[in-house]
Amino acid sequence: MQYGFGVDLGGTSVKIAYFDKTGTMLDKWEIPTRTAGGGEQILPDIAAAVLGYLAAHGIDRSAILGIGLGVPGPVDDRSVVNRCVNLGWGVTDLRATLGALTGLPVKGGNDANVAALGEAWKGGGENCENMVLATLGTGVGGGIILGGRPINGMHGAGGEIGHMVLEPGEPEACGCGKHGCAEQYCSATGVVRVARRTLAGSEEPSVLRAMPDFTCKDVFDAGRAGDALALRALERVYEYMGRFLANVCCVVDPEVVVLGGGVSRAGQMLLDGVAPYFQRYAFHACRGTRFALAKLGNDAGAYGAFKLILDC
Amino acid sequence: MQYGFGVDLGGTSVKIAYFDKTGTMLDKWEIPTRTAGGGEQILPDIAAAVLGYLAAHGIDRSAILGIGLGVPGPVDDRSVVNRCVNLGWGVTDLRATLGALTGLPVKGGNDANVAALGEAWKGGGENCENMVLATLGTGVGGGIILGGRPINGMHGAGGEIGHMVLEPGEPEACGCGKHGCAEQYCSATGVVRVARRTLAGSEEPSVLRAMPDFTCKDVFDAGRAGDALALRALERVYEYMGRFLANVCCVVDPEVVVLGGGVSRAGQMLLDGVAPYFQRYAFHACRGTRFALAKLGNDAGAYGAFKLILDC
Numbered sequence: 347m348q349y350g351f352g353v354d355l356g357g358t359s360v361k362i363a364y365f366d367k368t369g370t371m372l373d374k375w376e377i378p379t380r381t382a383g384g385g386e387q388i389l390p391d392i393a394a395a396v397l398g399y400l401a402a403h404g405i406d407r408s409a410i411l412g413i414g415l416g417v418p419g420p421v422d423d424r425s426v427v428n429r430c431v432n433l434g435w436g437v438t439d440l441r442a443t444l445g446a447l448t449g450l451p452v453k454g455g456n457d458a459n460v461a462a463l464g465e466a467w468k469g470g471g472e473n474c475e476n477m478v479l480a481t482l483g484t485g486v487g488g489g490i491i492l493g494g495r496p497i498n499g500m501h502g503a504g505g506e507i508g509h510m511v512l513e514p515g516e517p518e519a520c521g522c523g524k525h526g527c528a529e530q531y532c533s534a535t536g537v538v539r540v541a542r543r544t545l546a547g548s549e550e551p552s553v554l555r556a557m558p559d560f561t562c563k564d565v566f567d568a569g570r571a572g573d574a575l576a577l578r579a580l581e582r583v584y585e586y587m588g589r590f591l592a593n594v595c596c597v598v599d600p601e602v603v604v605l606g607g608g609v610s611r612a613g614q615m616l617l618d619g620v621a622p623y624f625q626r627y628a629f630h631a632c633r634g635t636r637f638a639l640a641k642l643g644n645d646a647g648a649y650g651a652f653k654l655i656l657d658c
Numbered sequence: 659m660q661y662g663f664g665v666d667l668g669g670t671s672v673k674i675a676y677f678d679k680t681g682t683m684l685d686k687w688e689i690p691t692r693t694a695g696g697g698e699q700i701l702p703d704i705a706a707a708v709l710g711y712l713a714a715h716g717i718d719r720s721a722i723l724g725i726g727l728g729v730p731g732p733v734d735d736r737s738v739v740n741r742c743v744n745l746g747w748g749v750t751d752l753r754a755t756l757g758a759l760t761g762l763p764v765k766g767g768n769d770a771n772v773a774a775l776g777e778a779w780k781g782g783g784e785n786c787e788n789m790v791l792a793t794l795g796t797g798v799g800g801g802i803i804l805g806g807r808p809i810n811g812m813h814g815a816g817g818e819i820g821h822m823v824l825e826p827g828e829p830e831a832c833g834c835g836k837h838g839c840a841e842q843y844c845s846a847t848g849v850v851r852v853a854r855r856t857l858a859g860s861e862e863p864s865v866l867r868a869m870p871d872f873t874c875k876d877v878f879d880a881g882r883a884g885d886a887l888a889l890r891a892l893e894r895v896y897e898y899m900g901r902f903l904a905n906v907c908c909v910v911d912p913e914v915v916v917l918g919g920g921v922s923r924a925g926q927m928l929l930d931g932v933a934p935y936f937q938r939y940a941f942h943a944c945r946g947t948r949f950a951l952a953k954l955g956n957d958a959g960a961y962g963a964f965k966l967i968l969d970c
Binding site for chain 2: 420476490492493495497498499500501502503504505506507509510511514522523524585589592593594595596597598599600601626627629630631632634635
């Protein structure tokens with residue numbers, strides 16, 4: 347058994363990748379996610395794609411280790427999805443259902459945790475066993491890898507670090523209904539929110555004032571170009587982010603913190619901005635924790651999903 | 659092999675307990691911790707105590723599973739202590755040294771993590787595999803058990819939850835040098851600090867005003883007796899504690915949160931006080947997380963130390 351599949355199941359499309367057992371991605375493609383009818387076509391579609399690929403390439407099923415799946419919802423340790431609104435699923439036994447459809451071993455995990463596993467294996471974590479991934483996108487997701495395995499948690503909420511409360515007096519509500527979550531300051535939309543507040547709190551000129559719908563990238567670009575107000579807004583974001591990640595590190599004390607998602611495209615500027623605040627807020631033993639940028643982009647989920655099968 | 663030893667090594671005394679393999683404590687006693695001379699007598703003293711016990715009771719060494727040790731400092735996964743100021747130790751290989759002295763298998767862990775393992779096994783966690791212990795004593799310690807094992811962390815700081823920053827604007831410094839750590843509000847000294855501030859911030863009468871050196875217990879007693887100011891101070895403590903523990907739960911999502919240490923002697927009053935704030939700040943999936951009080955008191959470390967050996 348030398349090969350296997352890593353599948354990243356999203357609400358719009360399913361990314362399927364074919365790997366050799368060292369983790370080299372040999373092929374990848376996408377199929378649409380058919381969520382109609384309670385999502386009952388999704389697993390048959392994946393089975394057809396996998397079996398069709400094997401047939402088209404003359405690969406015997408005996409060469410295949412299995413299929414790993416990342417799913418956008420809570421998945422328990424027996425690969426059962428409790429409920430997944432984005433896919434229309436109620437309780438879904440991935441192993442039993444997709445296993446019966448393909449005759450292959452199947453293992454599933456939550457997509458954020460699986461992406462973290464991918465980054466820990468082949469991405470920003472570089473073969474590390476203990477890692478925190480913070481995905482700073484539209485929201486803030488996360489995944490915790492300890493001893494080489496994702497922490498799923500008792501309620502599928504392991505690694506839901508974006509909902510750590512940093513500012514209990516925050517007047518606006520987070521998407522989760524609470525107030526003052528890390529996601530409200532450290533996501534791409536959070537960066538824009540903090541910049542808008544900084545603009546509203548002063549009369550100082552800024553290139554951002556001429557841009558009614560500026561984005562997170564615009565804020566970083568303005569800062570990079572020396573816009574003092576944008577830099578002040580970013581400083582507030584860095585403070586939140588350094589405190590947030592220091593608080594995560596005093597719980598699990600990882601080897602490396604990997605930053606992914608759209609905000610992480612700011613690259614070294616982001617790492618340099620967060621570092622002094624992380625130092626300020628981190629427990630002394632954790633101050634040397636390494637930071638890195640995610641490397642696998644949209645492929646992290648497929649890598650991590652395949653790794654689930656290797657670890658079975 | 660039916661028996662073993664659990665040893666809780668403190669800066670003043672060493673607690674040694676003898677267990678059968680089901681975890682029933684059959685005997686326990688203490689010896690002084692001789693820290694003079696770089697603590698070089700500590701492990702020989704423990705070896706002599708253990709071997710003396712076996713000889714006195716006519717127990718053959720072949721009946722013994724081993725010796726588990728909880729140590730007040732960071733211990734890595736190979737049972738090597740990096741440095742332990744309280745004992746005078748530099749780098750100390752527990753397994754090699756105590757193993758050679760006794761001819762028995764040895765495994766060590768950090769004392770807070772080992773106490774958490776004890777509570778997860780035989781205490782407030784009641785056989786649970788995924789637990790957070792918050793020890794609310796003079797400071798706030800902690801231990802995280804996931805998949806039945808303590809999270810030691812890369813720098814021995816796994817479970818150092820007491821140093822999560824809750825109030826970055828705090829003017830006073832924590833013992834660790836940072837400002838606004840959970841320990842500053844949720845420990846026994848923290849409860850007193852919050853009560854003093856509440857007293858200073860109003861003219862309201864309170865039984866606490868007549869007690870120049872009131873303790874954490876006095877604050878809870880005054881609250882229980884209906885002292886409005888003490889109740890307001892406790893409400894602030896509950897808010898910090900609920901937010902603190904909700905933030906820990908969004909990282910590791912345990913089955914149960916166990917509260918130990920002196921503050922937890924307030925019992926059900928504490929659990930009832932913290933619950934609404936935990937609900938407010940917890941990620942929705944974690945709102946049902948169970949809370950319990952620690953049960954093993956000063957014996958938690960010995961239970962957990964023996965459990966280390968069972969898990970070898």
